[in-house]
Amino acid sequence: MPTTTREFHLVARPQGEPAPTDFALVERTLPDPEPGELLIRNLVISVDPYMRGKMSGVRTYTDPYELNAPMDGGAVGVVEASADPDVPVGTTVLHNAGWRSHAVVPAAHTRPVNTREPLGPSVYLGALGMPGQTAYVGLxxxxxxRRDDTVFVSGAAGAVGGVVGQLARLHGARRVVGSAGSPEKVAYLLDELGFDAAFDYRAGPVRKQLAEAAPEGIDVYFDNVGGEHLEAAIACANDFARFAVCGAISGYNATEPPYAPRNLFQIVTKRLTLRGFIVGDDPQLTGDFYRDVAPAVAEGRIRVRETVVEGLENAPEAFVSMLRGGNVGKMVVRVSH
Amino acid sequence: MPTTTREFHLVARPQGEPAPTDFALVERTLPDPEPGELLIRNLVISVDPYMRGKMSGVRTYTDPYELNAPMDGGAVGVVEASADPDVPVGTTVLHNAGWRSHAVVPAAHTRPVNTREPLGPSVYLGALGMPGQTAYVGLxxxxxxRRDDTVFVSGAAGAVGGVVGQLARLHGARRVVGSAGSPEKVAYLLDELGFDAAFDYRAGPVRKQLAEAAPEGIDVYFDNVGGEHLEAAIACANDFARFAVCGAISGYNATEPPYAPRNLFQIVTKRLTLRGFIVGDDPQLTGDFYRDVAPAVAEGRIRVRETVVEGLENAPEAFVSMLRGGNVGKMVVRVSH
Structure with a gap:
């Protein structure tokens, strides 16, 4: 029962914004699953900001993508053939063999997901997946x-930021403030996600807009953007504010050195704590995350929106669009139905 | 029994490096102590980097110095007249009415110090005072x-840095690395204070010298300097390194925006924690500090050196010299014997 897969290989390291020629869609025949393995047909695959780092070829907390090999990434698929007696054909599983149509994966590297959720399987790539857990752990x-904190999150209309803001509200924040890259996204934050204030960071200086949106200062900053946003958050921070530093998407495609905040001495005078983190460092929090967030998502107390791109062949464009801010909520690519 | 004091007033807000004309030495007659007050003759007074911030007129964690009023600051003096039955004449006390020869101070704002120490009263302005406690709390x-950490401290030949390095050694650091501003200071760190490696930051790029001094990376950075030092420490940090951000003396006299690290995204990829702090926020640690550090100083396991400037009238020059790095160990001004 050999199966053909189509899979994206990285064939060149992007300089600046990734170009279509950095990727190649390759067809090859998959072997039958060995004992303990599953053949999976992907339904949806994920494009995430962290993947840009893996394309650059530099080892950080994770290995870079190899050239001329399939890229990995979050995916949800259906088991089409199983050589593991515990995983029947037809099971829907979350796994990490994304950027392709089919994959043979050890069952131990997969996790069954609940298909009775009111939301589709892609929710496990967003609010109930890595981005949602990132929001939970970071915040x-x-x-x-803490209750009564004023919380600011940048990139608030993205997969992580939207959950951060809603979790902050559910946990008793005094005020939830978000930044996003368009007036439509600002309206989404205010009207759909219940932010108390939001601004379009392209419409004017971040520092000035943040000071107006949080006139009493901020106690928590969840940083997805870096650069000018980080400088503005330091400027508007209250004493003893705490920053979860999650990402710096403003610099991911940069070929010049990034914007550098000039006010770092306020880390001392305001006694700020900046803590960088990676969600994978705290697997022991996964249980707490599901217990807290899954019911909130199922009951609509955390609202979820997705930007769905149809067709595996469009995954590179979806990825580049996401880095440009072309998504509202989680950006996913639908590979099959 | 009226007494004349000589006291320094700030008469202009310094622009860049403080000038002699920013200060005025004023003579005035002190009143007799009211009930609960002490008349103190100062022996030694302190000049500290944080005072530069108080001269600038901007409220941060502490009020700025007022113009045309005496400046405060650490001092050790002898009680010459007492209107508090619990504090006999002749007691040596630590207090905050520095920058002057005599002062009338509420006894409740003073603390008797042990004059049987092998070191003079000025140790309470240094290793057993605010700088030493800053080192202890920050590190x-x-x-x-933790034991086996590699610890880097900048400004290591200063009042705080020297204690940081020696405390790190006493607490089981794998390797203690310091930076300082001259070959003589580097020799002092290596030969007298027991640092494992040290370099002269004026002799070449900090990042390159730090990478050579700590080839296996650093786990802890105690930052007294900011700017290029902070960037270098981020570059050389191991995963999960922790930074105590205490000061940024490189920028205190700056009239231009300070050097801005370009590599802040490594806060995420290396999961760094940067924590700004002020020693006064943790008064509950004072007892631990004395229990840990006082015996080490008394027994010579923590070595103390001072740079002593003679004469109250030379306090502004001592202050400016300290900001330029003209001190080895704690800079103090002797006011009387």
Missing amino acids: LHKAEM | LHKAEM
């Missing part, structure tokens, strides 16, 4: 958000 | 230094 465990 | 409680 509650790294920034140690 | 052990903010950076949470």
Whole structure:
């Protein structure tokens, strides 16, 4: 029962914004699953900001993508053939063999997901997946958000930021402030996600807009953007504010050195704590995350929106669009139905 | 029994490096102590980097110095007249009415010090005073230094840095690395204070010298300097390194915006924690500090050196010299014997 897969290989290291020629869609025949393995047909695959780092070829907390090999990434698929007696054909599983139509994966590297959720399987790539857990861990465990904090999150209309803001509200924030890259996204934050204030960071200086949106200062900053946003958050921070530093998407495609905040001495005078983190470092929090967030998503207390691109062949464009801010909520690519 | 004091007033806000004309030495007659007050003759007074911030007129964690009023600051003096039955004449006390020869101070704002120490009263302005406690709190409680950490401290020949390095050694650091501003200071760190490696930051790029001095990376950074030093420490940090951010003396006299590190995204990829702090926020640690550090100083396991300037009238020059790095160890001004 050999199966053909189509899979994206990285064939060149992007300089600046990734170009279509950095990727190649390759067809090859998959072997039958060995004992303990599953053949999976992907339904949806994920494009995430962290993947840009893996394309650059530099080892950080994760290995870079190899050239001329399939890229990995989050995916949800259906088991089409199983050589593991515990995983029947037809099971829907979350796994990490994304950027392709089919894959043979050890069952131990997969996790069955609940297909009775009111939301589709892609929710496990967003609010109930890595981005949602990133929001949960960063806000509650790294920034140690407390009731009555004023919370600011940048990139608030993205997969992580939207969950951060809604979790902050559910955990008793005094005020939730978000930044996003268009008036439509600002309206989404205010009207759909219940932010108390939001601004379009392209419409004027971040520092000035943040000071107006949080006139009493901020106690927590969840940073997805870096650069000018980080400088503005330091400027508007209250004493003892805590920053969860999650990403710096403003610099991911940069070929010049990034914008550098000039006010770092306020880390001392305001006694700020900046804590960088990676969600994978705290697997022991996964249980807490599901217990807290899954019911909130199922009951609509955390609202979820997705930007869905149809067709595996469009995954590179979806990825580049996401880095430009072309998504509202989680950006996913639908590979099959 | 009226007494004349000589006291320094700030008469102009310094622009860049403070000038002699920013200060005025004023003579005035002190009143007799009211009930609960002490008349103190100062022996030694302190000049500290944080005072530069108080001269600038901007409120941060502390009020700025007022113009045309005496400046405060650490001092040790002898009680010459007492209107508090619990404090006999002749007691040596630590207090905050520095920058002057005599002062009338509420006894409740003073603390008797042990004059049987092998070191003189000025040790309470240095290793057993605010700078020593800053070192202790920052290294052990903010950076949470652990046995086998490699510890880097900038400004290591100063009042705080020298204690940081020696405390790190006493607490089982794998390797203690310091930077300082001259070959003589580097020799002092290596030969007298027992640092494992040290370099002269004026002799070449900090990042390159730090990478050579700590080839296996650093786990803790105690930052007294900021700017290029902070960038270098981020570059050389190991995963999960912790930074106690205490000061940024490189920028205190700056009239231009300070050097801005370009590599802040490594806060995420290396999961760094940067924690700004002020020693006064943790008064509950004072007892631990004395229990840990006082015996080490008394027994010579923590070595103390001072740069003593003679004469109250030379206090502004001492202050400016300290900001330029003209001191080895704590800079103090002797006011009387």
